[in-house]
Amino acid sequence: MPKPFLSIERMTQRYPDGQGGTMTVFENASFGIEKGEFVCILGHSGCGKSTIMNILAGLAEPTSGVVKMDGFEVSGPSLDRGVVFQNYSLLPWLSALKNVTFGIKARYPDWSADKVEAHARDYLAKVGLEGDVVYRKPSQLSGGMRQRVSIARAFANQPKLLLLDEPFGALDALTRGTIQEELLKVWAGTDQTVFMITHDIDEAILLADRILLMTNGPFARVAESVEITIPRPRTRTQIVEHPNYYAIRNHLVQFLGQRSKELAGKQSGDDDQRPETVRIDKTALVDEEPSAPPPLRAVND
Amino acid sequence: MLDNLSINKRAAILSIVMLVVGLLIWEAAIPAQKAVGELTEYERLTGGGAQKAGVPPPSQVIAKAWEELSNPFYDAGPNDKGIGIQIGYSIYRVLTGYFLAALVAIPLGFLIGMSQIAYKAFNPFIQVLRPISPLAWMPLALFIIQDSEASAIFVIFVCSIWPMLLNTAFGVAGVRKDWVNVARTHELGPLKTAFTVILPAAAPTIVTGMRISIGIAWLVIVAAEMLVGGTGIGYYVWNEWNNLDLTSVIFSILMIGVVGMLLDSAFGVLQRAVAYAE
Numbered sequence: 001m002p003k004p005f006l007s008i009e010r011m012t013q014r015y016p017d018g019q020g021g022t023m024t025v026f027e028n029a030s031f032g033i034e035k036g037e038f039v040c041i042l043g044h045s046g047c048g049k050s051t052i053m054n055i056l057a058g059l060a061e062p063t064s065g066v067v068k069m070d071g072f073e074v075s076g077p078s079l080d081r082g083v084v085f086q087n088y089s090l091l092p093w094l095s096a097l098k099n100v101t102f103g104i105k106a107r108y109p110d111w112s113a114d115k116v117e118a119h120a121r122d123y124l125a126k127v128g129l130e131g132d133v134v135y136r137k138p139s140q141l142s143g144g145m146r147q148r149v150s151i152a153r154a155f156a157n158q159p160k161l162l163l164l165d166e167p168f169g170a171l172d173a174l175t176r177g178t179i180q181e182e183l184l185k186v187w188a189g190t191d192q193t194v195f196m197i198t199h200d201i202d203e204a205i206l207l208a209d210r211i212l213l214m215t216n217g218p219f220a221r222v223a224e225s226v227e228i229t230i231p232r233p234r235t236r237t238q239i240v241e242h243p244n245y246y247a248i249r250n251h252l253v254q255f256l257g258q259r260s261k262e263l264a265g266k267q268s269g270d271d272d273q274r275p276e277t278v279r280i281d282k283t284a285l286v287d288e289e290p291s292a293p294p295p296l297r298a299v300n301d
Numbered sequence: 302m303l304d305n306l307s308i309n310k311r312a313a314i315l316s317i318v319m320l321v322v323g324l325l326i327w328e329a330a331i332p333a334q335k336a337v338g339e340l341t342e343y344e345r346l347t348g349g350g351a352q353k354a355g356v357p358p359p360s361q362v363i364a365k366a367w368e369e370l371s372n373p374f375y376d377a378g379p380n381d382k383g384i385g386i387q388i389g390y391s392i393y394r395v396l397t398g399y400f401l402a403a404l405v406a407i408p409l410g411f412l413i414g415m416s417q418i419a420y421k422a423f424n425p426f427i428q429v430l431r432p433i434s435p436l437a438w439m440p441l442a443l444f445i446i447q448d449s450e451a452s453a454i455f456v457i458f459v460c461s462i463w464p465m466l467l468n469t470a471f472g473v474a475g476v477r478k479d480w481v482n483v484a485r486t487h488e489l490g491p492l493k494t495a496f497t498v499i500l501p502a503a504a505p506t507i508v509t510g511m512r513i514s515i516g517i518a519w520l521v522i523v524a525a526e527m528l529v530g531g532t533g534i535g536y537y538v539w540n541e542w543n544n545l546d547l548t549s550v551i552f553s554i555l556m557i558g559v560v561g562m563l564l565d566s567a568f569g570v571l572q573r574a575v576a577y578a579e
Binding site: 057058059077078079081082083085087089091092093102103106107137138139157 | 479480482483485486487488489497498501502504575577578579
């Protein structure tokens with residue numbers, strides 16, 4: 001089997017539990033992401049999603065295990081891995097435009113100032129920020145606009161891997177919807193690999209090629225990898241009409257509501273904890289029934 | 302009629318009223334010297350006709366101010382220099398000591414703010430040295446430096462270093478982790494991170510420390526110059542006290558206030574320039 005573009009191999013994270021022992025967040029977690037893939041990770045709080053994100057970003061070190069990208073081991077933060085943080089992390093003393101050029105200047109130090117600015121404006125326009133708005137400071141922008149700037153900053157750097165840490169968590173539902181579609185539009189034009197944490201099932205189905213499901217911690221693991229068998233381009237209003245939508249959604253709800261608890265707390269022994277691939281496709285009918293262990297529990301029609 | 306004016310205008314009118322009333326009370330509170338002809342024989346015999354030293358009325362102070370300010374830079378020997386020259390000397394000493402202090406305090410504050418170990422290692426010294434009145438250093442400074450001018454500058458250095466040092470350390474230590482992470486994920490080196498992320502993030506706190514320091518330095522310079530003598534506004538106050546020229550004393554007190562206010566508002570402008578809203 002060829003190595004995927006990004007592979008996480010036997011990653012373990014333990015913290016001291018404050019009583020002299022250790023608390024294992026996850027153990028021997030292994031999974032991979034292909035180039036150009038959009039992968040979302042879903043799981044309850046405390047299962048270590050953010051820890052995985054920080055390790056991928058290079059902001060934290062796992063207790064053991066390796067992360068390989070393009071065949072090379074990841075250590076420390078790098079411009080090859082862009083991050084969009086939940087709280088936007090814009091520098092408040094810089095305008096929206098300067099926040100984006102800040103990133104581009106770091107990425108392409110030998111570009112001329114004009115080229116940097118044109119590139120920044122280009123990406124700001126892609127997320128719908130044009131005109132005088134780009135000269136505003138983050139404090140003068142709404143939450144949705146701030147996250148747009150943050151997304152523009154990350155995409156403008158064209159990193160090999162883009163990490164999104166619950167980017168829409170702090171936004172209201174309506175704003176979230178429009179920015180999700182903008183994110184899709186920006187992403188569609190690229191072969192950008194994206195790894196995103198979210199709490200929102202619908203958001204994950206809309207955006208992802210594949211959803212990784214995590215069991216509850218401690219000893220959390222990536223239990224399933226659910227393929228989203230809904231063709232692109234997707235829009236929020238159209239995907240709900242697709243026959244696979246509710247089948248996938250119900251599977252996810254079942255997992256998060258019930259099986260994430262049932263599967264929790266199992267120590268791995270020494271096994272690789274690779275996720276099981278789940279493929280739910282009601283349009284393909286019988287010809288290739290996936291090896292998904294759970295039968296579909298709820299069906300829309 | 303007053304209701305139509307803005308709050309600022311109404312406040313200004315109130316200020317002027319307070320000033321005028323205050324000056325009138327002051328003027329009226331000074332007992333007038335009786336003319337020689339009105340004195341009784343007893344009063345004349347006991348020296349009642351001689352000029353008495355007293356607190357001068359505001360009219361005299363204003364006249365003195367006009368006289369001094371219309372020719373602020375004359376120099377007629379060591380004990381007779383214009384107010385502008387005296388203030389100039391004081392400002393020169395304050396700024397020299399102050400900027401030397403900034404050169405030490407801001408980099409050191411950065412170090413202390415960035416590193417837990419440096420903070421813990423420096424903290425005991427800071428805690429002991431900080432409460433020492435800067436003037437207490439004066440004898441030691443005079444002995445070691447052997448130069449009164451440099452000693453005065455040293456005293457300013459010592460008094461203005463602490464607020465800048467502590468505020469810089471506090472500001473740097475308080476920079477949001479997210480912003481540092483932004484720098485890290487953009488692979489900025491330590492120097493670049495310091496200048497493009499930490500410095501602007503901590504600037505409002507640092508400038509607040511600088512503003513406190515310049516205020517303290519201006520308070521201390523008057524006392525320092527009273528001790529070292531020679532030139533400066535502090536020396537001028539003391540010299541006029543020795544001359545029993547209370548009009549000049551009051552005038553110079555007012556000038557100290559005005560210059561202090563100008564220094565402070567300069568840093569107020571700087572503070573607004575580096576401020577940001579989150």
